[in-house]
Amino acid sequence: MTAVELPGVDTTPHPPDDHLVLDVRDLRMRYGSVDVLHGVTFTARRGEVLALLGPNGAGKTTTIEILEGFRMRSAGEVSVLGSDPGRGDERWRARMGVVLQSWRDHGKWRVRDLLAHLGDFYAPYSTARIRRPCPVDELLDTVGLGAHAGKRVHQLSGGQRRRLDVAVGIVGRPELLFLDEPTVGFDPAARREFHELVHRLADLDETTILLTTHDLDEAEKLADRILILAGGRIVANGSPDELSRRVAGDAEIRWTRDGKRFVHSAADATGFVRDLLRQYSDAVQELEIRRASLEDAYMALVYEEESGVRAGAATRMWRQGSSDR
Template sequence: MLSVGTATARGFDVTTSRRVVLDVEGLRMRYGTRDVLRDVRFRAHHGEVLALLGPNGAGKTTTIEILEGFRMRSAGRVDVLGSDPAHGDERWRAGLGVVLQSWRDHGNWRVRELLAHLGTYYAPYSTDTVQRPWDTDELVEAVGLTAHAGSRIRTLSGGQRRRLDVAIGIVGRPELLFLDEPTAGFDPRARHEFHDLVHRLAHDHATTVLLTTHDLDEAGKLADRIVILAGGRIIADGTADELARQVAGEDEVRWTRDGERFTHTTTDSTGFVRGLFARHGTAIAELEVHRASLEDTYMALVRQEEAAR
């Protein structure tokens, strides 16, 4: 597994002094004689956006359900907000926010009245450091639904309904937010606005976000760190740039000189291009440098895992 190693002590990452919000060690899930999760281990820090990627059947949904306390694990240690999810009480659950792929109830409610009503469930769980819930008008504005605050939910468009899904998930001002395919059905503008919202939640409100998505471009834009799950185990853990460097290793430089097309792979594309111009100067045309994208990295890692089985 590719990873950036860290150690924890009393809920803190000793290498960064950041609080560990989610810590998984040796997680295993077995159905009958088949392990769907094997020795899964990763963590997320306070205010971090972590993307969990993996092909269908990799074990992402099972992992998330265990972290949320909805499914019992077979073995391993899981610590979420300082507690074992298998024994989390109502106060612990008040610190979690969950945005599923879709909600299809509450159609007769109006946007603002539904959020105000849901907020009342969180009021008893305010702490010295977290005031729950969000102010309803602030929340409606934060998700871009101010113009529709008085609209019945059944009249909202798909993108507007998705924003409401997010508002429902964060109404209790969670410390840890689970987002499952959050921008499915969004147009480009709505997706951009939603990305801004996630960044504000993480960086301005110190909300830790665990994102699952099949949109690798979205993961690259949103995530501080990426964990890739395949075949029931973690095969990579790091930033997009770290994973690309460790997997690809080489950049591809393409150029034209005197009408002839050339391609060269190198671990130092900057130095190679500098030398290329030193030798040939203005004769170089149509220069391109291709660095491994997150999609390239993801596909390479998944292929390696499949080949090793």
């Protein structure tokens, strides 16, 4: 099976790049006789925030676990921080952070003890550029747990626990951070605080972040680039804006004329409206133009992948996407 003819996915070899933190080419994963990933290709530069979107079972977790070095791949070239994650040593491990979905581990530990303890493992990997680990009290304040430093972990609320997970993930000042559905169970305030934290990490520390989420709104807010994974392949790769603009061909125009409702989809919504108004001018009422949102783009792409239809909006999008370049 070849997945390489997908336009918009760069398959030509390019020279090694110092700033390339993630370089994944034609990654394949097969469990028994079932292919879970059919040739996933993407890259991430230093300081970039990537959101990996996709329906359940699309292969998001498998992809992320391969990159974390927690799972062996079946085929493909993968470089994470310059090393093959299947052979990453502890020095390599020290440069990345993994935010795990904790459950009840270390319940008897005090928050501060746990963070300081895990931080100790990173001290030998401190460099002139990156001082490891993070000062614990500063970190606790950053994630909003300063007031809970002396509490036992099992006394924390769900949201507080997730923030502790994030703190554990970044205590070693990672250059690359993996976040698997980081805000599940957050209330809106915690979610906003978390988003600010992610921005701060990416902007100030130049941390590269790969996150998976089901929340499109969150992806739009956080990510520089969105990858949509469906059916084991990347079906879209671009900024949130690009993605929604690429299905802009499907902008929806609604209006009423003489008491009748009209709905029309047009690639060039502005041109269509211009013509419409020229033709009927005052008779057009309640004009409404709805541009495709990221959600529409996502739904269109995923639907097409899952139903096996490889025509329609997605193809249009690719065509437009490649002509953008």
